[in-house]
Amino acid sequence: MSKVIVVTSGKGGVGKTTSSAAIATGLASKGLKTAVIDFDVGLRNLDLIMGVERRVVYDFVNVINGEATLKQAMIKDKRVDNLFILPASQTRDKDALTEDGVESVINELKADGFDYIVCDSPAGIEKGAFMALYFADEAIVVTNPEVSSVRDSDRILGILQSRSKVAEEGGSVKEHLLVTRYSPERVEGGDMLSVEDIVEILSIPLLGVIPESGSVLQASNSGSPVILDEASTAGMAYSDAIDRFLGEDVPHRFMNVEKKGFFKKLFG
Amino acid sequence: MGLFDLFRQDRKKNTAKAAKERLQILIAHEHAGGSRGNTGPDYLPKLREEIIAVIRKYVEVDDDAVNVQIEKGDDLDMLELNITLPDAAK
Numbered sequence: 001m002s003k004v005i006v007v008t009s010g011k012g013g014v015g016k017t018t019s020s021a022a023i024a025t026g027l028a029s030k031g032l033k034t035a036v037i038d039f040d041v042g043l044r045n046l047d048l049i050m051g052v053e054r055r056v057v058y059d060f061v062n063v064i065n066g067e068a069t070l071k072q073a074m075i076k077d078k079r080v081d082n083l084f085i086l087p088a089s090q091t092r093d094k095d096a097l098t099e100d101g102v103e104s105v106i107n108e109l110k111a112d113g114f115d116y117i118v119c120d121s122p123a124g125i126e127k128g129a130f131m132a133l134y135f136a137d138e139a140i141v142v143t144n145p146e147v148s149s150v151r152d153s154d155r156i157l158g159i160l161q162s163r164s165k166v167a168e169e170g171g172s173v174k175e176h177l178l179v180t181r182y183s184p185e186r187v188e189g190g191d192m193l194s195v196e197d198i199v200e201i202l203s204i205p206l207l208g209v210i211p212e213s214g215s216v217l218q219a220s221n222s223g224s225p226v227i228l229d230e231a232s233t234a235g236m237a238y239s240d241a242i243d244r245f246l247g248e249d250v251p252h253r254f255m256n257v258e259k260k261g262f263f264k265k266l267f268g
Numbered sequence: 269m270g271l272f273d274l275f276r277q278d279r280k281k282n283t284a285k286a287a288k289e290r291l292q293i294l295i296a297h298e299h300a301g302g303s304r305g306n307t308g309p310d311y312l313p314k315l316r317e318e319i320i321a322v323i324r325k326y327v328e329v330d331d332d333a334v335n336v337q338i339e340k341g342d343d344l345d346m347l348e349l350n351i352t353l354p355d356a357a358k
């Protein structure tokens with residue numbers, strides 16, 4: 001059975017695309033056939049983060065408009081088997097994504113035997129964000145430890161549970177909280193909301209905590225999802241989150257201030 | 269680094285605590301104004317308009333005199349109507 005996962009947040013710039021790339025790559029690395037779709041029409045970026053920008057020929061909107069087939073538009077990842085990227089269109093037409101169009105693409109992916117369809121949502125609560133979440137079975141809500149991001153996450157949770165297709169049919173979308181850009185030092189210093197605070201406020205299950213890490217920028221510079229950087233804290237935290245998503249009981253790491261030893265200070 | 273900077277960390281207020289309290293109050297408030305995140309059913313605006321029209325048959329009220337909300341409960345949802353009558357109608 002295919003599952004549609006939306007990676008969403010309401011607020012912009014919190015790490016949705018970084019997380020979508022990592023999650024899709026992580027799932028595919030487990031041998032699960034995974035497609036990751038960029039819903040950010042007009043501001044295509046997933047292709048860059050995945051390092052496939054030079055291989056984009058057709059996009060999501062071309063497929064919806066029948067100008068290309070899904071097979072022509074999907075880019076097969078060269079590093080990880082079972083991983084496919086569907087880039088967003090750069091059109092400025094806000095209405096390019098239609099409900100029927102999106103549904104037919106998702107249905108075709110399901111029929112094609114994809115295990116997971118990861119939808120990278122744009123920021124906001126407008127059409128694009130709505131289209132990205134409408135067909136979702138599960139939602140990964142990306143939240144930064146910061147007031148406006150937490151509030152927007154709450155708002156997007158409300159929309160998920162009232163406006164998505166699953167909700168309209170009387171069901172509920174399975175929720176996962178992914179806290180990103182977490183800095184244990186600042187939490188300890190008292191100027192950043194702790195994971196416990198955020199979980200208490202949003203009251204949804206915690207999937208993972210991704211620390212603030214320089215390797216995220218390095219990963220995006222080189223077009224390689226950070227989860228493939230197995231030595232980085234962010235990469236490891238995303239890997240743990242994938243294991244948890246697939247039902248394993250994995251303890252959280254990188255949530256507390258690490259007391260740096262002499263060598264770590266020198267080479268850390 | 270001045271001598272005072274050494275102690276700054278301690279003197280600084282715990283702003284994370286303030287953030288948490290403000291969020292809890294705000295989100296409780298926003299949930300009360302409709303379902304989570306204030307997204308009521310689509311018919312609410314129309315319902316509100318029609319209720320205003322009915323009331324106007326009897327009392328002259330302002331456009332914003334009628335407040336319609338859905339209060340989500342565990343077992344049932346409640347439709348909450350708040351109608352403010354003008355002073356003269358008392």
Ligand SMILES: Nc1ncnc2c1ncn2[C@@H]1O[C@H](COP(=O)(O)OP(=O)(O)OP(=O)(O)O)[C@@H](O)[C@H]1O
Pocket residue numbers: 009011012013014015016017018019040121122123180181182210211212213214216217220234
């Ligand atoms: N764990 C992290 N540590 C450090 N930087 C991060 C981390 N996660 C994300 N970033 C940085 O935050 C910025 C925004 O990330 P990203 O593009 O993934 O966010 P987004 O939510 O997709 O944004 P948009 O709303 O514009 O689509 C990028 O510069 C990225 O490198």
Ligand SMILES: [Mg+2]
Pocket residue numbers: 016017018040045121122
């Ligand atoms: Mg993005």
